Amino acid sequence: MNRDEIGELAAAYALGGLEGEDLARFEALLRAGDADAVRAVRDSEDTLVGLAAAAPEPPPPAVKAALMARIAATPATVRPLPRRPRALWPAVLTGAMAAGLAAVVVGWSVSSTYEKRLDALAQSGEQLRAELRSQQAVIAILRDPATQVVALAGLPPAPGARARMMWHAQAGGVFVAAGLPAPPPGKAYQLWAIAGSNAPVSAGVFTVDAAGTGSLSVRPLPGVSTVNAFAVTLEPAGGLPAPSGEMYLLGKS
């Protein structure tokens, strides 16, 4: 690859418009640490930094306030910890006699078995607590007069479908649907909350049983209080950050 071609690929790469085979080829070059390619990307990126730096705009103060609050709320332990140093093993191996070594290995394997069982117990305990919490949340939502109840009606892809959303801004909500067709393989239904003129916010992904019935318990959605409409679209199984597929259900509050 000559220098001109590298320059062209680097410009497109920094601009974000490189695709397909060109992109694969150029990324391979960068991974290999090709000095010309790395330098060409740095030059192009620095130019784009210059372009951005030429038109700064003071951000709203709320953004920094929110970030600092979020950071202050992260316990220090959440930050990735360095892995246990591997260099320990050679020292152990050279230092231990055969019997000592065997004891170490047996001890380690026994303790690791118990650690696994403890982990499993802790996990099932955590699951039970989570189930309890979610059932308590459902009951609280149903008892609260501030809960909105929104009926969703089926749209052309499933005219017979019906759903109800019981929504409480602080507590979250419970969603139940009936009469939906089973989603095709690799697809699932995704529920969206639409508040005012904001972008739809995902309220979660669900699927339906053989009878066409499905349900979803929804956590409170950050930044969403009064919801004007709920909608259900068909999306790839994991859900998407924004709706892309056909709409199956819609209900306005």
Next chain:
Amino acid sequence: MPPVVPGSESSAALLAAIAAGDRDAFSRFYDLTAPMAFGLIRRVLRDPEAAAEVLQEVFWQVWQDASRYDPARGTPEAWLVMRAKTRAIDRLRSIRRRDRTFVAPVDESVAQRREDQAPNPAVVAEDRGLIQTALAQLPEAQRRVIELAFFEGLTQSEIAARLGEPLGTVKTRARLGLDRLRAALGGERLSAI
């Protein structure tokens, strides 16, 4: 506002301190670089609320990923600007997707926003003076290619289709445009000193 000097030692040192969990360093890095990132995000996303959300996501990522910054690959400013740009373009694409899906059935308030948010290059090009002066020094054809790629997230083949030009021409123009822009921006920086 302090001038941002790309590659200055201080921003790299701040990023290293952030990687170690230093909140003050994060606060200083934010003050130093957020206006630049926000200017860029606003250029891509016209909706100020969406732009503020993207800015917050970008800097949250800075806090979490600072240890992944590799000085051999570029300056902290480039690292940040590329992230800001990618996030802003992702949001722009999702807004466009949502507008296609939701405008018809939902309600007027969503429908009205379509006009606000559909990027109108003519208007966008007018409303940022300084970017405009640097970009204005480029021949129209090169300027369009850079704007469509950097501010609207089009791939080179999409740009070729939009402009009705061969792909090879688009590639060459992107490269020549960036070269010329580098000269223009470099000149401005020198003249500022």
